[in-house]
């Protein structure tokens with residue numbers, strides 16, 4: 001991944017510095033409004049990362065000690081960690097083999113009387129089926145927090161991902177489509193929830209720094225609850241505003257390059273690749289492939305072959321349940337997760353990837369994976 005970032009972002013960051021206001025201020029407020037408007041949702045709350053966003057979303061949903069939060073193990077570890085931050089127990093569910101997302105079929109078997117929330121991840125920007133998950137969760141009073149870290153610019157049933165969620169969390173880490181260096185955004189249609197999230201990200205304060213400075217009267221703030229410092233800076237927001245303007249072009253280019261990968265790699269037998277689900281469109285945040293069981297080379301060997309050609313591919317998505325931070329908690333039955341994490345990889349995909357670079361990647365993949373053609377004249 002290489003972010004599509006340059007002079008315009010640099011100029012915007014410089015202007016924020018020159019303004020003398022560098023911490024959370026008017027540019028963060030503007031970025032929140034612009035981001036929420038781009039999704040088509042009432043409120044955006046900018047924070048320091050998507051991890052912070054997930055933490056606050058669970059906190060605001062009232063999740064805490066003794067509660068269980070269902071998460072996919074097949075996700076970046078921040079998804080599971082967020083449950084632990086509020087004192088809850090992450091319960092790992094398996095994922096669908098096509099979308100790599102939680103579904104009612106994978107979540108229902110792990111529900112208990114203590115289940116209070118599900119963190120629904122849009123893995124690699126493939127939208128999860130939120131409506132289906134709602135049917136399972138709403139009647140049981142289980143909250144759904146959408147981990148849309150990867151999914152800015154993806155679409156669910158004709159609307160941007162996040163537009164129909166009660167609460168969704170986005171990431172602006174450079175590994176994702178839009179970047180502010182580090183950063184995150186919570187979107188919600190609920191004004192009261194947004195106000196609480198704003199307070200929680202700023203030490204539990206009842207007035208923001210901007211409000212205090214805008215007042216001609218001295219303002220004595222109060223601290224209504226234990227909050228955090230999860231603020232985004234105005235320098236980051238200035239960069240984010242420029243990045244947001246690039247989103248349509250970013251998504252369009254990724255979809256073109258991804259379609260080209262899909263076409264060129266389709267001749268490798270048995271290979272599965274990231275694709276649009278029937279109910280939406282991915283932004284192809286990561287182009288993953290799942291090797292067939294009988295592939296002539298294993299995943300790690302394939303990564304070595306790619307690296308030898310100067311191609312920086314990566315293993316597929318991690319599985320949190322097998323990391324030391326979680327492995328002591330017991331055993332889990334997650335067959336799809338285990339197969340995908342062991343046999344998948346992620347190919348380079350970024351805005352400035354050239355067709356020649358993509359051709360080289362495809363050639364190395366085919367050389368490694370397509371069984372050698374029979375040699376003419378070979379009498380065996």
Ligand SMILES: *Cc1c(COP(=O)(O)O)cnc(C)c1O
Nearest residue numbers: 049050051076078149171172173
């Ligand atoms: C990247 C990612 C996160 C964490 O985002 P940060 O902004 O780096 O905190 C959380 N969940 C998923 C699924 C991610 O891919």
